[in-house]
Amino acid sequence: MSLAPSTTQARTxxxxxxxxxxxxxxxxxxxxxxxxxxxxxGAPGTGRTxxxxxxxxLAGGFTVLRxxxxPAESHxxxxxxxxxLRPVRDAPAQLPRAQAAVLRKALDLGVADGGLALAAAVLDLLSAMAARRPVLACVDDLHHLDAASREVLLFAARRLDGERVALLLASHDDRTAPGGIPSLVLGPLPAAxxxxLLGDLSPGLGEDLRAALERVAHGNPLALTELAGSLSPGQLAGTSPPPGSPPPGGRLWRAHTARLAGLTGEARHLLLLVAADPSLDTATLVRVAEHPxxxxxxxxxxxxxxxxxxxDRYAFAEPVMASVVYSGASLARRRAAHRLLADVLDQDHQRLRRAWHRAxxxxxxxxxxxxxxxxxxxxxxxxxxHPEPFLALERAAELTGRGDLKAARLAAAARHASSSGHPRRARSLLARLSTLTVAEDMRGQAELLRGDLELLGGETGNAHDRFLAAAGWLLDRxxxxxxxxxxRAAEASYTAGDNRGFLAIARRxxxxxxxxxxxxxxxxxEYLAGVAATFRGRHTEAATPLHQVLRLAPAAHGPAMLVWAGAASLLLGQEANALMLATRAVDIARGRGGASALPQLLESVIQAEIWMGRYASVADNAVEGLRLAQETGQLNTAGHHLAWLALTAAVLGDEETCRVRATAALELADAHGLGVVGALGNWALAHLDLAxxxxxxxxxxxxxxxxxxxxxxxxxxxxxxxxxxARTGxxxxxxxxxxxxDRWVASTRSPDRxxxxxxxxxxxxxxxxxxxLFRHALDLHLRGTCEFETARTQLLYGSALRRDRRPGAAREHLHSALETFERFGARLWVGQARGELRAAGQTVRSTCATRPEQAAGPAARTGRAARSDKSEQLTAQQHQIARMVAEGATNREVAAQLFLSPRTVEHHLRNVFxxxxxxxxxxxxxxLS
Incomplete structure (x- = not known):
């Protein structure tokens, strides 16, 4: 029996x-x-109800009380x-007469004698009811409940062990969290x-509008629900700006304004200033208020x-509240607040904020x-x-009357939005250029940016065409x-796996x-000439332009130039130099705050590390690259990192994770024309098959x-x-x-290759x-850096010696291979090495822990252990899993977000604990908080 209103259809x-x-x-x-x-x-709207x-x-077979x-009854x-208890008004008859009288007196008259009589009567009543069928009691908005009822219910809550009673309480105020009662905090929803949720509510929502709603809602499910339900036809069509706050009059708006209503006018004024400038420090706030x-x-x-x-500043505990405070103020009050802030922000480093508030x-x-x-x-x-430059430039464009100048400022806003990791906003800003008069050179710049955005998250064919159009407009201007x-057009062809297209652009x-x-x-x-010659197999011819690229690299000032120089180094077999150049490019981008560039730049680091066999570092960088690519809307870049992570999983012998990630990478490759991603995914699966x-x-x-x-x-x-x-004949x-x-390797002189x-x-x-030949290979390995491939050669050599009936000589190489594989945590290769040793007549026991992070090497492990902060002991992937779990994600949600299997997440989480x-x-x- 359920005594609560029922919902006929479960909601996800x-x-x-x-x-x-x-x-x-x-x-x-x-x-x-x-x-x-x-x-x-949880905060209002986070899903307590x-x-x-x-x-x-879920409470089938329970007696459900709600x-x-x-607030109006809290007194x-x-x-x-x-x-x-009103729905079970006859239940007190199940109690002894004295307890029943105490309970009826409280319910009918609102009074109770002192002591434990009433609290004990409520507990005994729930127990008596549960003797017939289990009981679920749900109390929402505990913070608004009258103090006497709250005290009684919390008394019962601490004494339900051994009873067929579940008491579920919900509150937005953590001050009501009593001792002895388990609590669960409902934080913001993860981005995925x-x-x-927006897909459930509005399946056809455009990406730009979806991103705008997510920015306003800050992961609050009720905010997302009400925002999606309030969209006008103009907002859905993109002709009107998206909403900047939850809809006035909605449940969430009413909940927040009710909390604000009890504050003084002075407090609400100060909150408006904080909402108008999130960077506002307390010293400046005092200056605005004009009294200490x-x-x-x-x-x-x-x-x-x-x-x-x-x-040194105030922040809203619930980010949605800031938009309610700001949007709830009148236009006159908002403008007055901005003028006050502009007047006190008089330092040189506050120039942008001052200009923003004046505007x-x-x-x-x-x-x-x-x-x-x-x-x-x-x-x-x-x-x-605050404010981000792209927002400031967008506002400047809105205030500009001249069409060409407005277009220039919109284009600049799009460029800044893209570089700061807001590709959807960049596309939206570029779309507004179509209604304006745009100069040819600016049209080319805009088309170049559109190509960049397409290459990061769209189809490589479209990116290729946009880049070529941009080149046509820009080469003479x-x-x-x-x-x-x-x-960039050549790189689009490279990404698509279109070798002929790359060569055609090189000829142009x-x-x-x-x-x-x-x-x-x-x-x-020189870069295009050298790569094109390499692709044609003319490696001697390629060497001259590639060396020219390296000669010019020291004068390069941008990360992209360093990446091209790093690629030239790899083609010349100079892995260490390639890694140095790629790392320098990443450092420059971090210093500039270029969030959008980092996922791509990390790819160049990974490519060098792959050749050097630094698989643990590859995994760490690819995890970071995948996270940043997802956060900045770069689906294609995410595909690259998924493929690299599939390869590292293959090296470790984690079959399930390798397949999950490779499959995700291959699906992206098919959908977006990413030939290089598809090839990397297949390579990972082939490595796994061989292992x-x-x-x-x-x-x-x-x-x-x-x-x-x-x-x-x-x-x-x-x-x-x-x-x-060879092994299949x-x-x-x-x-x-x-x-x-042979032709390529001979031109590089790299000992590893x-x-x-x-x-x-x-x-x-x-x-x-x-x-x-095996001995020659091992001699060359000694001059190189790739320990893993050295072990693979030792395994193959040892296997050949064992088949040649020379078990003693075989065991020496097989032991060395086994030790390296165990240190790398490459369990499938460990299994092959042990199998060969057993075939060579030796019983093998594991002597090294097969933990993936051990592949980082002794120096890295020592440095990591020396750090005082416990979280620094985690690998990048473990840290990301720990952070997501700490934010409330389940193992399955983490697995879906990181393209892992739930079993792998569980394994990593045990290590984290x-x-x-x-x-x-x-x-x-x-x-972690």
Missing amino acids: LRGRSGEQDAVRRLLDRARDGSGGALLLL ALLDHAAR ARGV LAFSGLHGL ASRE DALLALEPAEGAGIVRAEG VALDGPAEELAAELAEAAEAAPPRSG DRPLGVRALV AAAVRRPDEGPAAELMF AGRVADAAGRLRAQRRNGHVVVRVMATPIFIEAA DREQAGSALRVL LALAARCHALLAGPGEAEE AKLGVRSRVELARL
Whole structure:
């Protein structure tokens, strides 16, 4: 029997699976006679009521009681208890006469004698009811419940162990969290859950509008729901600006304005100033208020949990509240607040903020304000805080009357939005250029930016066409940008796996090249020439322009130039130099605050590290790259990092994770024309097949890729293909692949790559020739840096010696290989090495822990252990998993977000708990907060 209103259809609660599991466990314990209580704490709109409804739906066979705290009744003693027990008004008859009388007196008259009589009577009543069927009691808005009812219910909540009773309480005020009662905090929804919820509410919502709603809602599910429901036809069509706050009059708006209503006018004025400038420090706030005790007016707001002090400034405890405070003020009050702030922000480093407040307040002629704001935005240092330069430039464009100048400022705003990691906003700003008169050079710049955005998150074919169009507009107007557009078009062809397209662009570049090019343009022309010659297999010819790129690199001032120089280093076999250049590019981008560039720049670091066999570092950088790519809307870049993570999972022998990530990468590759991503995903799966002993499968994957796969990845995967083909008897194709590899390797003089070629020759050698080639390969490995490939050569050599009936000689190499594989945590290769040792007549025991992070090397492990902060002991992937779990994500949600299997997440989480010395998710959340 349920005595609560029922919902006929269950509703999916996005991002709350962990909380739903906690509610389910509470009900299961109550069914089994081990009941208890749970307190749900969360801001308005975070889903407390939805979870209570969910509990009621799950409580089949329970007696369900519901009550809600109401502010208008908070002064009426026992009004809350009356609401909870009124549906079972005859139940007190189950109690002894004295207890029944005490309970009826409280419910009928609102009075009770002192002591424990009433609280004990309520507890005994719930117990008596539960003797017939379990009981679920749900109390919403506990903070509004009258104090007498709250005291009685909390008394019962602490004494439900051994009863068939579940008491579920919900409050937005953590001051009501009593001791002895487990609590669960409902934080903001993860980004993925917010997107899913908006997809449920408005399936056809455009990406730009979706992103705007997510910015306003800050992960609050009710805010997302009400925002999606309030959209006008103009907002849905993109002709009207998106909403800047939850809809006035909605449930969330009313909840927040009710909390504000009890504050003084002075407190609300100070809150408006904080909402108008999130960077406002307390010293400046005091200057605006013009008397030293002004901040005392904010104490009630602090006490009510509306704002909290964070260092030298105030911040809203619930970000949505800031938009309610700001939008709820009249236009006149908002403009007055901005004028006050502009007057006190008089330091040089506050120039952008001052111009912003003047522009919003319309404190002067529009054109003058626009010029001041645009100039300040362009001169602002990286990570300058509020407002972001792209917002300032957008506002400047809105105040500009001249069409060409308005277009220039919109284009600049789009450029800043893209570089700061807001690609959707950049696209929206560029779309507004279509209605304006745009100069040819600016049209080319805009098209170049559109190409960049398309290459990061759209289709490579569209990006290629946009880059070529930009080059046509720019080559005669802005030479360096025009050449850059050509290089970017070539990179789009490279990403698509279109070798012919790349070569065609290289020929076009050679045709437009001039003898008096500047250093930057010269570097780009030499880069295209060198890569094109490499793709044609003319490695000797390629060396000259590639060396020219390295000669010009020291004068390069941008990360992109360093990346191209790093690529030239890799083609020349100079892995360490490539890593140095790529790392320098990443450092420059971090210093500039270029969030959008980092995921791509990390790819260049990873490419160098792959050749050096630094797989733990590859995984760390790819995890960071994947996170940043997801946060900045770069689907294609995310695909690259997924593919690299699939490869590192293959090295570690984590079959399930490798397949999950490779499949995700391949799906992106098919949808967006990412030939290089598809090739990397297939390479990862082939490596996994080879490690697992599925030699024919590995050969088949790479054989298909050799026919129409990406040229660079094809060469990188050649050693695996030759090994697999040789072991399956396809010596003809293996020999053909080796001839291609020999030509490139011979031109690089890299000992690691020469060692790989020597190993491949050994695999294809005739009787009596292999041993010398294996020894030569090992000698070359000693001069290189890739320990993992050294171990792979030792394994193959040892296996050959064992088959040649020389077990003693074989064991020496097999032991060395096993030790390296164990140190890297490469469990499938560990299994192969142990199998060979057993076949060579030796029983093998594990002597090294197979933990993936050990591949970082002794120096890195020592440095990590020396750090005092416990969280520094985690790998990048473990830290990301820990952070997501601490924010309330379940294992399945983490697995979906990071493209892992739930089993792998569980494995990592156990290691996190062990490293940090915690025993539960609650302790983890406390530690990381």
